[in-house]
Amino acid sequence: MVNIILKQPLSAALLKTPPSLKNFKKRREILKTLDEFLKIPNSEKDEDVIGYYRKMIDHALDRIEREEVKIGLTIWKLYSSGFIIKTPKTTFALDLCEGPNKDIYGKENVPFSFTLQQREKIAKLVDYSFHTHHHYDHISYQMVKELWGQKKKIIVTQQNKDCWKKEPFAEDLTVPNDKALFKRGDLKARVYHGWQHMNPETDDETRFYHFLSEPFEVQCNAYLITTDNNISILVKGDIFDGDEFSLYLKELKKSGAKIDLYLSSTCTARGKDIIKETERLFDPFFIPAHEWEFTHRKPDEEGAATQSYSELCSMFGKSALRGKATVLSWGERLHYNPKI
Ligand SMILES: [Zn+2]
Numbered sequence: 001m002v003n004i005i006l007k008q009p010l011s012a013a014l015l016k017t018p019p020s021l022k023n024f025k026k027r028r029e030i031l032k033t034l035d036e037f038l039k040i041p042n043s044e045k046d047e048d049v050i051g052y053y054r055k056m057i058d059h060a061l062d063r064i065e066r067e068e069v070k071i072g073l074t075i076w077k078l079y080s081s082g083f084i085i086k087t088p089k090t091t092f093a094l095d096l097c098e099g100p101n102k103d104i105y106g107k108e109n110v111p112f113s114f115t116l117q118q119r120e121k122i123a124k125l126v127d128y129s130f131h132t133h134h135h136y137d138h139i140s141y142q143m144v145k146e147l148w149g150q151k152k153k154i155i156v157t158q159q160n161k162d163c164w165k166k167e168p169f170a171e172d173l174t175v176p177n178d179k180a181l182f183k184r185g186d187l188k189a190r191v192y193h194g195w196q197h198m199n200p201e202t203d204d205e206t207r208f209y210h211f212l213s214e215p216f217e218v219q220c221n222a223y224l225i226t227t228d229n230n231i232s233i234l235v236k237g238d239i240f241d242g243d244e245f246s247l248y249l250k251e252l253k254k255s256g257a258k259i260d261l262y263l264s265s266t267c268t269a270r271g272k273d274i275i276k277e278t279e280r281l282f283d284p285f286f287i288p289a290h291e292w293e294f295t296h297r298k299p300d301e302e303g304a305a306t307q308s309y310s311e312l313c314s315m316f317g318k319s320a321l322r323g324k325a326t327v328l329s330w331g332e333r334l335h336y337n338p339k340i
Contacts (some may be wrong), residue, residue: 010034011055019327019334024313024320031309031329041302044100044112044294053079053099054115056331060084061121063333064091072337073231075263077328080306081138081237081289083263084126089186089228092128094235094263095138100294112294119143123150128184132237133196133220134160137293148172153184157193159219176221186228190257192248194239196220197269222248224257231338233261234284236274243271253281260338265290266307266315279319285336286325288312 013030017023043049060076064084067074073087081095101113114122123146131139134157141164147154148169161173176182178193196218222236222245239245252259259282266288268274278284290306297305304311312327319325326334 010037011052011059014056014329014332015059019332021320021323021326024317024326027327028310028313028317031313031327034329035304035308035310038292039303039308041300047111050111053112053330054118056329057114057118058331060331060333061118061125064125065121069335072229072335073227074333074335075261075287075328076333077287077289077330079137079330080291080293081132081265083235083287083289084122085227085233087186087227087229087231090127091125092130092187092225093122093126094130094223094233095132095237095289096122096126096129096140096143097136097138098140098143101136101140101142113140114143119146120150123147123152126152128153128155128187130155130189130221130223130225130235131157131160132222132235132239133157133218134163135196135218135238137290137295138237144173145169155182155184155189155221155223157219157221182223188226190224190252192222192224192236194220194222194236194245194248195241196238197241224252224259231260231336232258233263234259234278236264238265238267238290239274240265240267240269241271242268242274242277245274246272246277249274249277249281258282259284261336262286263289266312275315283324285323286316286319287328287334288316288325291327 010033017027017030064076064086069086069088073085076084079097079099082097083094085092098114099112119142129147144154155174158175161170161175164170176191180191182189182191198218220237220239222239225233262278262284266275291312293306309327309329316325
C-alpha cells in the first residue's frame with residue numbers, strides 16, 4: 001500500500017493542529033483519518049505505516065531534545081502505552097515500548113519498532129524509565145538494553161526482573177517495594193503492586209510473553225509519580241480489576257494524595273470502572289493509552305486492535321470539552337500546566 005496521504009498530508013495536518021485544550025473537535029476528524037489507515041488488516045506490517053510511525057517518533061525526539069520546559073511539564077506520546085515526560089529538571093519515560101516487535105529478546109526482526117538511532121537517542125534523553133509490567137506492549141528488551149548501556153535507571157516488577165535473570169543488565173533493574181515511597185533524583189513515586197489477572201479462557205497466551213509457571217497472574221505496578229514541580233501522574237498499566245484498584249484509589253485519597261494526570265489504559269475488566277472512580281475522587285486530566293496495540297489484533301483481521309483514536313475521543317469527549325482530557329497519537333505532545 002503506497003499511500004500519499006499517510007506519507008505527507010496526515011502528519012502535516014496533525015503537526016499543524018497540535019493537541020491543545022481548544023481544538024478537540026478538529027483533531028477528532030484528523031485522528032479519524034489516521035484510524036482509517038490503521039484499521040486495514042496487517043497495517044502494522046505496511047511500510048508506509050511503519051515509515052509514518054518512525055517519522056512521528058523522530059519528530060518527537062527532536063522536540064524533546066530542543067524543548068526547554070520552564071513551567072509544568074511536556075508529555076510526548078510514543079507507541080500505545082509509552083510516554084516520555086519532560087519537567088524543568090528531569091526527563092522520564094512511562095511504559096516505554098516500541099510496537100509489535102514480536103521478540104522480547106530482540107531475536108526476531110519485526111520492522112514495527114524504533115530504529116537503532118531512535119533507541120540511542122531516547123536512552124540519551126531519558127533519565128528514568130518506569131515500567132508497569134513485562135508484557136512487551138509496556139517494555140522493550142532492545143530499549144532496556146540501550147538504556148542500561150547508557151547507565152539509565154530502569155524500574156520494573158520482580159516478575160519482569162525474573163524474566164530477564166540471565167541478562168547482564170538484570171541486576172541493575174530496580175524493583176521498588178509495595179507501598180514504598182520511591183525516590184530517584186528529582187522524582188518521587190508511590191508504588192502499588194497489583195496484578196493483571198489474565199483469563200485463560202479468552203486471553204490468547206501466544207500473543208503475550210510469559211516465562212513463568214503461572215502465566216495468567218501478571219505482576220503489574222501502579223506508580224503515582226510526583227515531579228520536581230509537584231505534579232502527580234498516575235500510571236497503572238494493565239491493572240484491570242476495578243474493585244481491587246478502587247480500594248487503592250480510596251487509600252490514596254484518604255492519605256491526602258492528589259492525581260493531576262492520568263496516563264494509562266482505560267480498560268476495566270471487572271468491578272468498578274477505574275476511569276470513573278479516578279475522575280470522581282481526583283478529577284485529573286486524562287491522556288488515555290493502550291489504543292492501537294496491534295498484537296491484540298489477529299493476522300488478517302480488520303479493526304482497532306485495542307481502541308482506535310476515535311473510540312478514545314468518544315470516551316473522553318465530554319472531559320475534553322471541559323479541558324480535562326486529550327487524545328494523543330504517535331509522536332504528539334501536550335504541554336501541561338496545572339495553573340492554567
Ligand atoms: Zn498492555
